[in-house]
Amino acid sequence: MRLSQTGMGTTKLNNIDEMYPGQSILLQTGQLVQYGAGLFGYNNVPLLVRRNVEQVIIETLNKYGCIEVLLPTLQPDTIWKNSGRYEHYTNDGTMLVTESNKGTFCLAPTGEEAMLEFAREKLKSYKNLPVTYYQIGEKFRNEIRTRGYLLRGKAFPMLDAYSFDVDEQSMAKSYENVRMAFLEIFEKIGLPVIPIVADNGAMGGKKSEEFMLISSQGEDKILYDETTKIGLNTEILEREDYKEYLKNEYGIEDISNLKEIRTMELGHIFQLGTRYSEMMNGKYINKDGQEELIYMGCYGIGVSRTVAALYEYCLINDEKWGPCGFVLPENIAPYKLHIIPKVENEEKLKLANDIYDKLYEKGIKVIIDDRQNLTIGAKIKDCKVLGSPYLLVLGDKQEEGKFEVENNKTGEKEVLTFEQLINKF
Numbered sequence: 469m470r471l472s473q474t475g476m477g478t479t480k481l482n483n484i485d486e487m488y489p490g491q492s493i494l495l496q497t498g499q500l501v502q503y504g505a506g507l508f509g510y511n512n513v514p515l516l517v518r519r520n521v522e523q524v525i526i527e528t529l530n531k532y533g534c535i536e537v538l539l540p541t542l543q544p545d546t547i548w549k550n551s552g553r554y555e556h557y558t559n560d561g562t563m564l565v566t567e568s569n570k571g572t573f574c575l576a577p578t579g580e581e582a583m584l585e586f587a588r589e590k591l592k593s594y595k596n597l598p599v600t601y602y603q604i605g606e607k608f609r610n611e612i613r614t615r616g617y618l619l620r621g622k623a624f625p626m627l628d629a630y631s632f633d634v635d636e637q638s639m640a641k642s643y644e645n646v647r648m649a650f651l652e653i654f655e656k657i658g659l660p661v662i663p664i665v666a667d668n669g670a671m672g673g674k675k676s677e678e679f680m681l682i683s684s685q686g687e688d689k690i691l692y693d694e695t696t697k698i699g700l701n702t703e704i705l706e707r708e709d710y711k712e713y714l715k716n717e718y719g720i721e722d723i724s725n726l727k728e729i730r731t732m733e734l735g736h737i738f739q740l741g742t743r744y745s746e747m748m749n750g751k752y753i754n755k756d757g758q759e760e761l762i763y764m765g766c767y768g769i770g771v772s773r774t775v776a777a778l779y780e781y782c783l784i785n786d787e788k789w790g791p792c793g794f795v796l797p798e799n800i801a802p803y804k805l806h807i808i809p810k811v812e813n814e815e816k817l818k819l820a821n822d823i824y825d826k827l828y829e830k831g832i833k834v835i836i837d838d839r840q841n842l843t844i845g846a847k848i849k850d851c852k853v854l855g856s857p858y859l860l861v862l863g864d865k866q867e868e869g870k871f872e873v874e875n876n877k878t879g880e881k882e883v884l885t886f887e888q889l890i891n892k893f
Contacts, residue, residue: 584744587762628766657774658800743764
C-alpha cells in the first residue's frame with residue numbers, strides 16, 4: 469500500500485478517550501469512520517485486520533470439523549414467530565423490522581432460528597448427525613446504549629456456530645470440540661482469554677461459558693482465581709441454586725478464593741438442549757425408526773469486538789505523550805513492514821520501491837510512505853498509528869547495501885543486506 473494514495477494526512481492526536489484509547493486513535497486517524505451511534509466504516513488497515521481475524525476463525529473451525537455456510541441477514545418474520553422470540557425482540561426494540569407488500573422482514577440479531585430452518589431438512593436421520601455449521605456475517609441489534617465504539621454497536625460482524633446432535637452426551641462432545649477450537653482461535657489471534665462459567669439467560673439450555681479478556685475497559689465483572697484458573701460471571705450468584713449448579717455442571721465446590729476483576733466478553737458458548745427443536749419441530753429419525761428431538765449447541769465470537777479488543781490490547785505508549793499507536797501481531801497485521809524513504813532523494817525512493825516490489829512479488833504486503841512534504845519523524849509517528857510490526861527507514865544515515873530493520877514491539881534493530889531483508893519476510 470502506498471500512503472500517497474490513501475489520502476492520509478499528518479496525524480495529530482488530541483483528547484484521546486481515556487477509556488478506549490485504541491479505538492479513539494483509530495477514529496482520529498480516519499481508520500474508523502463513525503456514521504452514527506454504533507455504526508462504523510472500516511478503512512483499509514482495520515478492515516484487513518478484521519479479515520485476518522475471520523480467516524483464523526475459519527481455518528481453525530474447519531480444522532475441528534465444522535462446516536461453513538452463509539444464511540441471509542434479512543429474514544421473514546415467520547421463522548421468528550415459530551420460535552416464539554419475535555415478540556420478545558420487537559417489544560424491547562432490539563430487532564429492526566421492515567414491512568413490504570411481500571410481508572414483514574427483520575434484520576437478524578442472532579441466528580438460532582435461521583440455522584435450525586436451514587438444517588432441519590438436511591438432518592432428518594441419525595446418520596446425518598452430529599454436525600456443526602457456522603457462518604460469519606453481519607448481525608443487527610438496535611442497542612439503546614451503544615458503548616465502546618466497536619465493542620457494542622448496532623451492526624457488527626459475528627461468528628455464530630450451531631451443533632446438532634442425537635442426544636445430550638453427543639451434544640456435550642460437540643460443545644467441548646468447539647470450546648477447544650475457540651481457545652485455539654484466541655491464542656492464534658494473540659488474546660489471552662479465559663473461559664468462565666456463565667448463565668444461559670434468555671438463550672435457554674443448562675450450561676454455558678464466556679470467553680473473557682481481563683481488561684479495565686470491560687463491562688463485565690467476574691470472580692476469578694489466577695491459581696486454579698477457575699472463573700465465573702457474578703450473574704451466576706443470582707441463581708437460587710447456584711451452589712448445586714456449579715457443583716453439578718462444572719465440578720466447582722469452593723469459590724472462596726475467587727476475586728472480582730473486570731473483563732471484556734469476546735465469545736460465548738451454550739448447550740441449548742432441545743429448547744429450539746421443540747419450538748421449531750427440529751426432529752430426526754433414530755436407529756429404531758422413531759422421531760426424536762435434535763440436541764443443539766450454540767457458539768459465538770464477536771468479530772468486531774475481537775478486533776476492538778486486539779487494538780486496545782496492542783496499544784503502545786510514548787513516555788511523553790501517552791497512547792500513540794499499536795504494534796499488531798505478525799500473523800494478524802495486514803502489512804508486515806513499513807518503509808519510510810527520504811522521498812526527496814531519488815536514489816532512496818528508488819531503493820524503497822525496489823524493496824516494495826520485490827516483497828509484493830513474494831506475496832508479502834508492505835506499506836511505503838511516499839507522501840511529499842512530511843518529515844521522517846512525522847512519518848514514523850504514522851507508522852505506529854498503522855500498527856505494522858517492523859519499520860525500515862531509508863534516510864541520509866542509511867549506508868549503502870545495509871538496511872536497519874526495527875522491531876516496533878521490542879525496539880530491537882537488525883542490520884541486513886538486501887537479500888537478507890527479502891528473506892526475513
